[in-house]
Amino acid sequence: MVEKTITNSLSWVIGGAQGSGVDSAANIFSRACAGGGLHVFGKREYYSNIKGEHSYFTVRVSEKPVHSHIDEINMLVSFDAETVFRHFEDVTEGGAIIYDPENAEILIDEVPTIDDQAAARIKKTLQDAGFGLKVQDALEHAKKRGITIFSIPFFQILQEFAQKANDPALGKLTRMVNVMALSASMAIMEFDSSVLAGAIRFIFRAKPKVAELNVNAAAHTYSYAKAKFGNTNFRYRLKTRPIDKDMIIVQGNQSSAMGKMVAGCRLQTYYPITPASDDSEFLEANEILDLYDSGKKGSTVVIQTEDEIAAIAMAIGSALTGARTATATSGPGFSLMAEALGWAGINEVPVVISLYQRAGPSTGLPTRHEQGDLMFAINAGHGEFPRIVLASGDIEESFYDTIKVFNFADRYQMPVIHMLDKAIANSVTTCKNFEPGKIALDRGSLVHTVTDADKGIAGNYLRFKLSDNPVSPRVVLGTKDAIFWNTGDEHTEEGHITEDPELRVQMMDKRMDKLELALKEIPDEDKAVSYGSGDVVIISWGSTKGAILDAMDKLAEEDIKVRFVQVRLMSPFPSELVKTMLKDAKKVIDIEMNYTGQLAALIRQNVQRDFDYQIVKYNGRPMSLDEVYNAVKRIVSGKNVPRRQVLKIGT
């Protein structure tokens, strides 16, 4: 059978024990592809564990921008037994598995990190097909399905490498096996080895000696694989193309942090929590900031607090001094912040909370993905107070949205919750270079001096002045002649405690009216965005965006047209706009990474429009292009389609 060669379209997976360099190898692979003019979308999956459990990285490569992963694997790169067991079924015909023959005889029961449930499923697959339970059997199973098996004895090659370099000590550097395995896959796909070397040097740029060792080990393995498999005629190839110089390759745990630098966030608090900590750590690692047109340096003070209650309380204290301030957390931490959120609400404090969602409730699946906190973000805290909740759909959006949320916080003097999630935080993508000057900073009614006209009868500054404008001018702590008070109690215009019923109504109205103002002023593109055309309309929010957009492209190839409404502003809810967007919809399909369909409930509540179909997923693994494509296609073309489809794919 002559197989058509597929160039520059690939789903590549590398797996291994946590701590064995899976991430580094995937980062090198992604950067090499990007450096070779290709687009990538990668996602990282890992256990709540430091060392030993199975982690893997999926990278999709294409000549066009990619926004999601797919279920099939075209090349599986392994150097341990578990990766073969976990993923061999997902490798499709024409694809390949790279493995170390030393692992061939390992039985699935000899791999302690494969949990009983997964082991039972894998065993069933093998036994049903008449195979035994060794790595070799899994490979035979694959081979039977038209998959090429590349056997590469990494340890042996490492010894040869050490011998060649005349340095026996190198033979012990088994941690280079990750890069060697990656290099073998590149050789088989005939990727330019010099671009690969450049990517290795870049990833290890902080340690030039380590970089050179890895480059040499990679080159050695590359030659080995090329000599051994050069005429295999493997179906998938990666070929470098001219580079678009305006492209960057960026991780989702860097984008919002960079947005914070540009936005002028100068103090961030946090308590360690996956997947939010990376945001704070990136800020801290880059705490000294370059400034344009100035000899001076800026800086971000990052404070690790004793808990998330302290994190938000400290952030609010900082915000009261005029510093743009944020805290970054995930669900469990955000739960602890609820009381202080209300304090920021009643005292009209601009503070930003980056909420990186993960699967709950409680500790849930601490390193896995879910969009389960929408209702909570909108409602967290007792009593009623205004807040803005904005949800970003992808890495690029998250950069610009971060600048916007600080503007919203200042302009409307209220807490802003910026919703992100594990899928965004732990993915990597090529995209257009960020434009830091694109969004102007808007500090709202921040004032530095006051006059007697701003004062009340007792001569005190009226921080919460009642007027036609629900947003009062804001001074910060330390401003001369503008003393005010704050309290978690209901307050007077000066900020003193009151229990007066009339004043209570006025202050409630003032605070809540700011939401109306925000709805009026916030541009439509920040409220909800519509993609494509058609009377079948998908509604969704957050990081499902990538899989939906990619699925729409695939559906369009079959002349199936659907429209996608991505809701971005969750509070205050843009009812009018969403209503207009859904007006002509014949079918509304709700797509969400949660059990109950929280956006759908919001739309039902605010727009009085129920969905016709629902596609949900709550197994902790992000939706793939195929899952969305199949589920939507079923709805569009099928009969007797269930109203609710639950997606379940993922390792």
Next chain:
Amino acid sequence: MALKLADYKTEVHNDWCPGCGDFGILNAIQMALADMQLPKHRATIFSGIGCSGKTPHFIKTYGIHTLHGRVLPFAQGAKLANPDLEVIAVGGDGDGLGIGAGHFVSAGRRNVDMVYIIFNNAVYGLTKGQASPTLKLGMKTKSLPQPNVNNSVNPIALALVSGFTFLARGYSYDVRHLKDLISKAVAHKGLAFIDVQQPCPTYNDINTKEWFQGLDNIDPHSGKAMPRMYKLEETGYDGVVHSPDEINEKMAQVIEKSNEWGDRIPLGVFYQNEHVPTYQERIIARIPNYMESPPATQEIADSNGKPITNIERLLHDLKVDK
């Protein structure tokens, strides 16, 4: 023009119970501010929740009345964002040593240059007299249905082992002495803690003003009351760590003195150690221009609102043609 005591008072009606020990502390804070001639706008009083939580509303400086137990994180956040502010945090014993105990310990580890005053009356007053973390085991104040089943925490010893670098105890009816302690605490370089014994006339019928005065403790020879409070400085006690090699010895004497209770209750400065770098100094070690350009005062945009932070270096690293 010199600032007078009256300049630090607000027009807000004070609704503490008649005879409340809090009045003495409020006066002492205001007197200390006047003594130091601290410009009103430069000071911010933070408070927690409870009767003591109302304190900022009676003082004409910036006043931030926060959440139950959270006064220290709020206060530290403000101080670190703008180190030019003079920050005084106040709160009750339940607020600081019960619900806020975790923050108390962590604040000690940071040693932010500010003052924390606990209004210590051993009861939760505003919720009508429940036992607080400083009420002794077995005590039954009048509103408790049963004697206190918990042991009490030792605030001074806890502050010491947490890392506070200035420890003192005052008494709300010795306002002048307390005022001096507050001035010393403000002048101290680092995190200062003052435990103020403050009788709650409504709910604590054990540790009353009369009890502190020793009216039940009559000297059989002179027939006079023997006050329970005494001043450490009058006994030759020196809590100051003059050189780092004295730390262990000075810490040991704090533990001993802080355990005194009953007929002899020490007041005054238990400990002062300026050999520990403040949190601000630790930031300066990493961000050299932190004091000149702290988070609160950094320019972030030009006059048109265009961001001035230059992230080209970071973006350059992300370029695919690297």
